[in-house]
Amino acid sequence: MEINAVIQDRLEAIPELSEFYYSIDSKINLTDNDSFWDCEDDFCKLLRSDFPLSFINYELTRTLGSETYISPGNATDNDYSIILSKKFQLSMKILEQGTAISEKLYSATEHLFIGCVDFKGTGPFYTDLFKQPDPFPVEVLDRTKAIYFNKRQEVKPSGIMKVIAGEDTISMLQPKTPIVLLLLASRNLYKIRWEYDRKTLCPIRSISLSPNASRLEYTARMLSEIGDDSSIDPLKALLKHEAHFVRWEAIRSVMRLDFNEGVMLLKKALDDDHPHVRNAARKSLCALGIPEENSVEN
Numbered sequence: 001m002e003i004n005a006v007i008q009d010r011l012e013a014i015p016e017l018s019e020f021y022y023s024i025d026s027k028i029n030l031t032d033n034d035s036f037w038d039c040e041d042d043f044c045k046l047l048r049s050d051f052p053l054s055f056i057n058y059e060l061t062r063t064l065g066s067e068t069y070i071s072p073g074n075a076t077d078n079d080y081s082i083i084l085s086k087k088f089q090l091s092m093k094i095l096e097q098g099t100a101i102s103e104k105l106y107s108a109t110e111h112l113f114i115g116c117v118d119f120k121g122t123g124p125f126y127t128d129l130f131k132q133p134d135p136f137p138v139e140v141l142d143r144t145k146a147i148y149f150n151k152r153q154e155v156k157p158s159g160i161m162k163v164i165a166g167e168d169t170i171s172m173l174q175p176k177t178p179i180v181l182l183l184l185a186s187r188n189l190y191k192i193r194w195e196y197d198r199k200t201l202c203p204i205r206s207i208s209l210s211p212n213a214s215r216l217e218y219t220a221r222m223l224s225e226i227g228d229d230s231s232i233d234p235l236k237a238l239l240k241h242e243a244h245f246v247r248w249e250a251i252r253s254v255m256r257l258d259f260n261e262g263v264m265l266l267k268k269a270l271d272d273d274h275p276h277v278r279n280a281a282r283k284s285l286c287a288l289g290i291p292e293e294n295s296v297e298n
Contacts, residue, residue, distance in 0.1 A: 007083055013058055016051040020090075021083060028087045028186070036088070036111045036186040037162075043184050047115035048158050052180060055082060055092065088186055092117075095125075095179040101172050105147075105196040107132065108168045109209060111186040116179065118157035123177035127153050127161065127170045130201065135166040138190045139244075140275055141206040147196055165189045169196060191243075213243040220246070224253035232257055239265070244274035251281070263290060 003011075011018040023042050029035040059080065078099075083090040116125055130147040147169055155161050163170055166189065193207045208214050220238060223231040235257075238250035251269055255262025269281035270292070285292050 003083070003085060010055075010058065010082070014051065014054050016046060016049045016054065017082070020046045020051075024184075025085070025087060030087060030187070033111070033165075033186065033189055039088075039184065040113065040160075040162075043113045043115065043182075044160060047117065047160065047182050052092070052117045052182060053119075055080075086187065088184060091183045091185070093181040093183060095175045095181065097175055097178055099175055101174050103198060105130065105169050105171055105198060105201075106207075107135075107138070107147075107194040107196070108163050108165050108170070109188050109190040109193050111165050111189070112163035113160055113184040114155065114163065115160045115182040115184075116155045116157050117182055119180065121177060122157055122179060123175075124154050124156045124159075125175055125179045125181070126173040127155070128173065129153050130169040130171070130196075132167050132169065138166055138192050138194065138206075141192075141194065141203055143203050146200065146202045148201065208243060208245065210243065213241070213246050216241065216243075216246050217249045220249045220253040224256040227257065229257055232261060236265075239268075244272070244277050247272065247274075248277050248280055251277075263288070266290075 011021055020042055024039040027035060027038045027042075078094045078096075080092045080094075081089065082092060116122070129150045129152070131150045132145065132147050134145055152173075153161055165186070188209055191209055193209055194203045195205050195207060196202065197204045216238060220235055223235060232254055235250045235254050239247050241247055241250075248269075251262065251265045254265055263285075266281045266284050269277050270285075272278050272281065282292060
């Protein structure tokens with residue numbers, strides 16, 4: 001598998017990382033999502049080796065040595081992307097004592113190992129684990145599918161926990177000591193993430209993980225606000241997009257530009273693959289006082 005020059009340099013400089021990378025790259029099969037769990041022994045070995053300290057020292061040296069050095073991935077002040085590939089992502093998160101933790105609850109869209117790095121002055125970290133008893137399909141937001149509290153999990157230094165995509169939601173508690181986490185994540189297995197209400201534990205919205213789809217939705221809305229009829233055909237092309245919210249925004253945008261054309265698209269949307277689009281189309285036609293038709297030939 002091709003990797004960029006920065007990651008290649010890391011593999012050459014840190015033997016533990018190189019051994020880990022080539023071992024799990026051969027184990028993870030993109031046609032078998034559960035093959036990710038075969039990497040547990042490799043992850044534990046890396047976590048309990050000298051790698052975490054070696055990596056931090058390496059990054060410090062590289063950063064000080066070159067003002068143009070840029071760590072790959074979405075690095076922040078306390079997050080470091082170590083390896084980013086089509087099969088998995090290895091990263092490190094540093095949490096200071098008392099770090100504020102997000103109150104939001106999101107479903108996991110990737111399988112995940114979380115390891116607690118052992119070093120002087122650290123301690124265990126704690127998470128609240130919630131379970132989704134009926135996780136599929138994730139593409140259709142069902143507000144009745146509440147998660148339930150499963151347990152509060154303690155992960156001691158050198159210990160790990162597993163997070164299952166589609167089934168698990170975790171909420172980290174505020175750390176009482178400095179914590180360094182090593183995380184191994186599979187590729188995204190789902191294109192939609194659910195956000196849950198803290199009090200009811202019911203889903204409140206679905207979030208697309210595709211920047212392209214979100215960009216198309218925004219662009220469609222912007223074209224309708226500009227108000228030029230020449231945008232109708234490009235907007236109608238979005239009706240074939242795989243993301244249901246892109247298709248629905250295209251219909252709404254066309255309707256702002258041409259009412260009659262929009263009504264025709266609403267009638268066609270009664271046969272859309274996604275129930276949210278079908279229901280929205282039905283409600284819109286009803287609000288407009290237009291007789292509902294079961295289907296419209298293309």
